[in-house]
Amino acid sequence: MVPHEVEITVLGSGGWFATHRHTTSVLVRTPTGSLLLDAGTGAGLAAAGAAGPLGRNVHVVLTHFHLDHVIGLACLPALGADTRIEVWGPGRVLGSATEAILDGLFATPLFPTPLRSFIADVHELDVGANDIGGTQIDVRHQERHPGGSVGLRIGDFAFITDTEPDPGTVDFVAGCGILMHEAWQAVQPVPGHSAAREVAQLASLAQVGSLVLSHVHPMQDAPEALLAAARPTFPATRVASDLLRLG
Numbered sequence: 001m002v003p004h005e006v007e008i009t010v011l012g013s014g015g016w017f018a019t020h021r022h023t024t025s026v027l028v029r030t031p032t033g034s035l036l037l038d039a040g041t042g043a044g045l046a047a048a049g050a051a052g053p054l055g056r057n058v059h060v061v062l063t064h065f066h067l068d069h070v071i072g073l074a075c076l077p078a079l080g081a082d083t084r085i086e087v088w089g090p091g092r093v094l095g096s097a098t099e100a101i102l103d104g105l106f107a108t109p110l111f112p113t114p115l116r117s118f119i120a121d122v123h124e125l126d127v128g129a130n131d132i133g134g135t136q137i138d139v140r141h142q143e144r145h146p147g148g149s150v151g152l153r154i155g156d157f158a159f160i161t162d163t164e165p166d167p168g169t170v171d172f173v174a175g176c177g178i179l180m181h182e183a184w185q186a187v188q189p190v191p192g193h194s195a196a197r198e199v200a201q202l203a204s205l206a207q208v209g210s211l212v213l214s215h216v217h218p219m220q221d222a223p224e225a226l227l228a229a230a231r232p233t234f235p236a237t238r239v240a241s242d243l244l245r246l247g
């Protein structure tokens with residue numbers, strides 16, 4: 001089970017571009033502050049207060065740097081100067097530098113406000129255990145997405161996105177209460193991404209408590225099709241929606 005003092009709310013359940021679903025972001029509230037796992041356009045819901053107050057300390061943890069996972073950083077100045085925002089990125093894990101990548105996006109002429117005017121600090125994630133604002137987050141390098149990505153685990157909650165089905169995920173998420181995993185579409189394998197049917201097999205092998213499908217394709221996001229592909233193998237499957245509370 002996810003510890004009862006941790007609250008998990010989906011902010012963006014889609015991938016690529018926003019439709020009725022925002023792009024990827026998940027809010028994890030802990031006793032010491034708020035974590036945003038990825039900052040797609042869903043991060044704007046948190047910045048606008050739709051998921052309740054975030055507190056004075058917000059840590060943004062990025063799985064990779066594709067725009068549908070980082071563009072919502074542009075919304076975070078709305079939290080105001082009293083909120084201390086720190087970003088944790090996988091730049092070093094993926095062969096680059098997090099701050100340099102984000103500096104290239106959040107600076108003129110693309111954005112009027114320099115990154116460091118609203119982000120207090122930028123850190124590199126490490127593979128393995130990371131202490132992020134008093135919360136331990138385990139990180140795994142995923143090599144089956146263009147440019148790579150990282151999987152995240154916070155206690156009994158695992159967040160796996162932007163990867164083809166990866167056998168290494170099974171050990172990483174084994175036994176967790178909630179696995180949130182990308183499912184780009186229902187059945188057909190797609191380079192760089194996962195299909196719901198394949199994800200259900202991973203969830204079954206890892207013996208997780210429940211599976212939440214997210215980062216769905218903006219034009220193939222019917223929950224019925226995703227569930228029909230996953231539930232025969234793993235019945236305890238849901239499809240994420242924006243502002244869905246997971247635990």
Ligand SMILES: [Zn+2]
Nearest residue numbers: 064066145162
């Ligand atoms: Zn991606």
